Amino acid sequence: MSAHPSLELTLQPSPEGRAPGAPVFEVQDLQVEFRTSAGVAKAVNHVSFSVAAGECLAIVGESGSGKTATLLAALGLLPTPPSRTTGGKVLLDGVDLLALSRRGLRDVLGRDISMVFQDSLSAFNPVLTIGRQISEGVRRHRGLSKKAAHALSIEMLERVGVPDPRQRVDQYPHQLSGGMRQRAMIAMALAGEPKVLIADEPTTALDVTVQAQILELVRSFEDLSVVWVSHDLGVVAGLADRVAVMYAGSVIEQGPARDIFHDPRHPYTRALLGSVPRLRDPDRGDLVSIPGLPPSLVDLPAGCPFYARCDVRDERGLARRPELVTVAPRHEAACFAAADEARNHG
Amino acid sequence: MADTLLEVRDLSVHFKAKAGARGGRGVVKAVDGLDFTIGYGETLGVVGESGCGKSTTGLAIQGLVKATSGSIMLEGQDLTTLKANQVRAARRRTQMVFQDPTSSLNMRMTVGQIVAEPLLVHDTVPRSEHRARAAELLGLVGMPESALDRYPHEFSGGQRQRVGIARALAVEPDLIICDEPTAALDVSIRAQVLNLFRELQRARDLSYLFISHDLSAVHHISDRILVMYLGRPMELASRDTVYNDPQHPYTVALMSAVPVPDPDIERNREHILLQGDVPSPLNPPSGCVFRTRCPLAQDVCAAEVPAWRDIGTDGEEHMVACHFAQPGMAELVAGQAAR
Numbered sequence: 106m107s108a109h110p111s112l113e114l115t116l117q118p119s120p121e122g123r124a125p126g127a128p129v130f131e132v133q134d135l136q137v138e139f140r141t142s143a144g145v146a147k148a149v150n151h152v153s154f155s156v157a158a159g160e161c162l163a164i165v166g167e168s169g170s171g172k173t174a175t176l177l178a179a180l181g182l183l184p185t186p187p188s189r190t191t192g193g194k195v196l197l198d199g200v201d202l203l204a205l206s207r208r209g210l211r212d213v214l215g216r217d218i219s220m221v222f223q224d225s226l227s228a229f230n231p232v233l234t235i236g237r238q239i240s241e242g243v244r245r246h247r248g249l250s251k252k253a254a255h256a257l258s259i260e261m262l263e264r265v266g267v268p269d270p271r272q273r274v275d276q277y278p279h280q281l282s283g284g285m286r287q288r289a290m291i292a293m294a295l296a297g298e299p300k301v302l303i304a305d306e307p308t309t310a311l312d313v314t315v316q317a318q319i320l321e322l323v324r325s326f327e328d329l330s331v332v333w334v335s336h337d338l339g340v341v342a343g344l345a346d347r348v349a350v351m352y353a354g355s356v357i358e359q360g361p362a363r364d365i366f367h368d369p370r371h372p373y374t375r376a377l378l379g380s381v382p383r384l385r386d387p388d389r390g391d392l393v394s395i396p397g398l399p400p401s402l403v404d405l406p407a408g409c410p411f412y413a414r415c416d417v418r419d420e421r422g423l424a425r426r427p428e429l430v431t432v433a434p435r436h437e438a439a440c441f442a443a444a445d446e447a448r449n450h451g
Numbered sequence: 452m453a454d455t456l457l458e459v460r461d462l463s464v465h466f467k468a469k470a471g472a473r474g475g476r477g478v479v480k481a482v483d484g485l486d487f488t489i490g491y492g493e494t495l496g497v498v499g500e501s502g503c504g505k506s507t508t509g510l511a512i513q514g515l516v517k518a519t520s521g522s523i524m525l526e527g528q529d530l531t532t533l534k535a536n537q538v539r540a541a542r543r544r545t546q547m548v549f550q551d552p553t554s555s556l557n558m559r560m561t562v563g564q565i566v567a568e569p570l571l572v573h574d575t576v577p578r579s580e581h582r583a584r585a586a587e588l589l590g591l592v593g594m595p596e597s598a599l600d601r602y603p604h605e606f607s608g609g610q611r612q613r614v615g616i617a618r619a620l621a622v623e624p625d626l627i628i629c630d631e632p633t634a635a636l637d638v639s640i641r642a643q644v645l646n647l648f649r650e651l652q653r654a655r656d657l658s659y660l661f662i663s664h665d666l667s668a669v670h671h672i673s674d675r676i677l678v679m680y681l682g683r684p685m686e687l688a689s690r691d692t693v694y695n696d697p698q699h700p701y702t703v704a705l706m707s708a709v710p711v712p713d714p715d716i717e718r719n720r721e722h723i724l725l726q727g728d729v730p731s732p733l734n735p736p737s738g739c740v741f742r743t744r745c746p747l748a749q750d751v752c753a754a755e756v757p758a759w760r761d762i763g764t765d766g767e768e769h770m771v772a773c774h775f776a777q778p779g780m781a782e783l784v785a786g787q788a789a790r
Contacts, residue, residue, distance in 0.1 A: 167637035314500060314708045315500075341712075342718075376639060377638060380638050381638055383671075384670050
């Protein structure tokens, strides 16, 4: 390990997560609906999470679990209609973003909170140079001159590892490869020195060797608070201090990364982890597969949303929806069986 | 090793590139000098990053792109030189399962029609029995008979992929070419489909060419693994050898880049980071195509294309194309990359 001083640094904070500091970014009881032809889809149901300074929270879940909708709604980026945020607060340093005017929100986005997306091609304007687009945010939010912003753009591109930043800065998005464009997008997001980076599967479309570069890059910004959405549990294991697992629009378990991976309490989290083939498994039994499908968001059951697919269900889950309860230090699960177990053993 | 079903020798697929923005013209060597075999009941995994030629390899075997040179022998019959009247019979023996089950199923056809279409094309079963056969095939992939008269849009992604697999099974092929069959699926659904592939293999002695960029899935399902880079083969060995004793620096880097779903391992292991991106296939590096990103590259790598040679011991085949292939490559690359 001693040969890797830089690596040692990036190993902090430890997988147990650092002591919980004051939350920088906090989502409280967020509820979002979409009007669809089939009815009202309850995409986000009473979702709460928070992230402290320098902490990385990963939100995992499968398609349609509400990960992206939660983030977009939290930043006021969902088109209304068809969406409607029916309740909740989104606090940045105690200020509720959902209560801000459009103009007020625009001052926050890009300055205090930045977002990176899966598809870097559509995140850039195709007819403006990379440098112009990185400059736009810092000129607006930090009042830099055109010249200073251009210099900062070059510096940021260099920092995220884009080769020949002086040439790249004047090129257009299509002239960069996918991996380079993804790095440029991160440069754009971080140029304004935000407190919070919100990342929606930014490495999903990349090859693994390029993904490894991007993950290393994100790890190197140690003071940044990161909310990282992913369905790739391997990526999450390497990045997250804490993990929130979403299912059918709700957080069903959250806790320190090591606890979630080694001691998952919700049957869905357990099944999700068992369904991933592992490179290090010498023998290969059948993978855990979860029977059935998630419930329709238009017609959510009154009880536990995982009831129909659950292997530890009982009649309580049919009637009532389990609340998130503490099952271990800083570790919560929304499951009657998990709560019983915690009571009996704790 | 099992008897050989498919033998690919010196396969190349080249495409003429259209004039680019700068007026450049050229040849893309999508696949260049590829050798491998697949035994009966065996799964060969093909891994590599975008543009490495893994999908083109699958398409060439299925005859959906034309091989520029080389041979593709299926039980001794060369698929690249088929006469017009032999094509249909030969095609029946290899079938494909595609990445996107939404665009690879005709949305205007019922599931029953989709699954029975190969029967119609190949005329292997009397028409009166098509419906019964389609129901049987759906049963094999775990779909209810009631699916027959429904349309693809009525099913989830995982179920649609099952329909795609049922269609591939319809004409009882010997080899199924799976091109990223789980890439569009969620993890829990991916597990179901991977389990199904293995179940079907056990029951029917099927062979698979399993193409994917998902190394964990490939490692899970394959008997042997072929690693490709920029159209060229890098390494080919049993799944355990590729994982435990890779002797090509690219294989080492690729394995290292796969994140492990365990925070204790993932945060404490050494990551080998390759610099930069895959070079343009229009203008690949001279000599070894991997040398521009290889931490071990020397002058000889630019001058000479490394031979595709067998370094296996104890009769186990272990092919590699690297001037410096040697045991302990993982440590060597980690040491170099750390500098």
